[in-house]
Amino acid sequence: MATINFGGVLEEVVTREEFPMEKAREVLKNEVIAVIGYGVQGPGQALNLKDNGFNVIVGQRKNSKTWDKAVADGWVPGETLFDIEEAAAKGTIIQFLLSDAGQITLWPTLKQHLTPGKALYFSHGFGITYKEQTGIIPPADVDVILVAPKGSGTSLRRLFLAGQGLNSSYAIFQDATGRAKERVVALGIGVGSGYLFETDFKKEVFSDLTGERGSLMGCIQGIFAAQYETLRRNGHSPSEAFNETVEELTQSLMPLVAENGMDWMYANCSTTAQRGALDWWKKFKDATQPVFDELYASVAAGKEAARSIASNSTPDYREKLNEELKELRESEMWQAGAAVRKLRPNA
Numbered sequence: 115m116a117t118i119n120f121g122g123v124l125e126e127v128v129t130r131e132e133f134p135m136e137k138a139r140e141v142l143k144n145e146v147i148a149v150i151g152y153g154v155q156g157p158g159q160a161l162n163l164k165d166n167g168f169n170v171i172v173g174q175r176k177n178s179k180t181w182d183k184a185v186a187d188g189w190v191p192g193e194t195l196f197d198i199e200e201a202a203a204k205g206t207i208i209q210f211l212l213s214d215a216g217q218i219t220l221w222p223t224l225k226q227h228l229t230p231g232k233a234l235y236f237s238h239g240f241g242i243t244y245k246e247q248t249g250i251i252p253p254a255d256v257d258v259i260l261v262a263p264k265g266s267g268t269s270l271r272r273l274f275l276a277g278q279g280l281n282s283s284y285a286i287f288q289d290a291t292g293r294a295k296e297r298v299v300a301l302g303i304g305v306g307s308g309y310l311f312e313t314d315f316k317k318e319v320f321s322d323l324t325g326e327r328g329s330l331m332g333c334i335q336g337i338f339a340a341q342y343e344t345l346r347r348n349g350h351s352p353s354e355a356f357n358e359t360v361e362e363l364t365q366s367l368m369p370l371v372a373e374n375g376m377d378w379m380y381a382n383c384s385t386t387a388q389r390g391a392l393d394w395w396k397k398f399k400d401a402t403q404p405v406f407d408e409l410y411a412s413v414a415a416g417k418e419a420a421r422s423i424a425s426n427s428t429p430d431y432r433e434k435l436n437e438e439l440k441e442l443r444e445s446e447m448w449q450a451g452a453a454v455r456k457l458r459p460n461a
């Protein structure tokens with residue numbers, strides 16, 4: 115563990131230097147890692163583990179699109195690809211990577227394969243934290259651990275292939291074997307994490323649900339839509355409104371924030387822009403703070419979990435989500451975006 119100062123607060127972080135891949139392979143050399151589910155995290159984690167030299171199998175519903183995807187990715191039916199129950203029976207570490215709603219449906223089946231000494235692994239604190247709603251209560255004689263990559267499974271795989279990593283948080287809910295810590299850290303390194311930040315299941319799910327509903331996904335779309343509408347109402351063309359709302363942010367300004375922080379991005383803009391941004395950010399903060407407080411309260415009360423379980427458990431949940439994504443895609447702002455993207459000089 116390295117002690118690192120985060121803005122004046124000291125935290126413990128696990129690094130690849132102290133826990134190299136060799137050590138992770140040694141810790142897990144007698145384990146069969148069964149990755150259950152092959153949606154977004156499943157492929158990223160399973161392929162990274164395999165390429166890092168771990169003993170991995172995949173469990174997926176037969177006759178499904180994702181079964182075919184697993185075959186196309188090189189998993190071999192009967193050798194490294196099985197139906198869910200068979201994979202769960204073979205695994206000593208079970209990575210439960212179905213959708214959070216899907217985990218509820220499958221839990222009664224999966225539970226039967228959690229024999230003493232196995233490890234049950236999640237990438238989200240959802241199932242355990244909201245146990246009143248999910249019914250996911252593991253037996254006492256298995257380890258219950260979490261590695262949550264802080265980003266899409268798609269990025270986890272892309273960064274791995276680029277020789278980089280994606281940071282993850284990790285947590286231990288139950289240490290039945292005395293090996294939970296070494297297992298979870300080895301898995302975190304194995305799936306392609308760069309650094310591992312310690313948390314607990316509840317903190318992971320509360321922060322994650324807030325982030326994705328907030329600044330990472332929900333809020334950012336809301337702010338984009340509001341500014342775009344103001345510009346359009348005032349007679350600006352779609353291309354101008356899109357460029358000033360999204361394109362300049364993703365192509366020019368956010369890479370500078372990622373590189374060296376907000377003040378660095380500001381410092382690379384005009385003094386005119388700096389004056390305005392420094393004046394206006396606090397107004398935006400004050401306007402949105404009550405919405406964030408409402409959001410966090412809804413997460414903490416289990417209301418966001420209830421909403422996502424109810425809506426993602428219907429037989430046509432995927433079609434319904436796709437319909438709403440289509441609406442977003444077909445809005446004028448994102449249609450303008452599609453046209454603007456085609457005009458990127460490097461495209």
Ligand SMILES: NC(=O)C1=CN([C@@H]2O[C@H](COP(=O)(O)OP(=O)(O)OC[C@H]3O[C@@H](n4cnc5c(N)ncnc54)[C@H](O)[C@@H]3O)[C@@H](O)[C@H]2O)C=CC1
Pocket residue numbers: 151152153154155156175180210211212213214215216217219220237238240262263264265266267268
């Ligand atoms: N999508 C991401 O990149 C991230 C996901 N996570 C967490 O990782 C876990 C997995 O998430 P995703 O990969 O997004 O899941 P997903 O929504 O892509 O679903 C994974 C798989 O579950 C299957 N599935 C859904 N319902 C099922 C059911 N009733 N029976 C059998 N299979 C079913 C789907 O067909 C799919 O193959 C979740 O806990 C999620 O919160 C964490 C970080 C990022």
Ligand SMILES: CC(=O)[C@](C)(O)C(=O)O
Pocket residue numbers: 263264265266267322326330
């Ligand atoms: C990608 C990620 O970490 C999210 C946004 O929390 C999720 O997909 O659930």
Ligand SMILES: [Mg+2]
Pocket residue numbers: 263264265322326
């Ligand atoms: Mg997340």
Ligand SMILES: [Mg+2]
Pocket residue numbers: 322323326
């Ligand atoms: Mg999430």
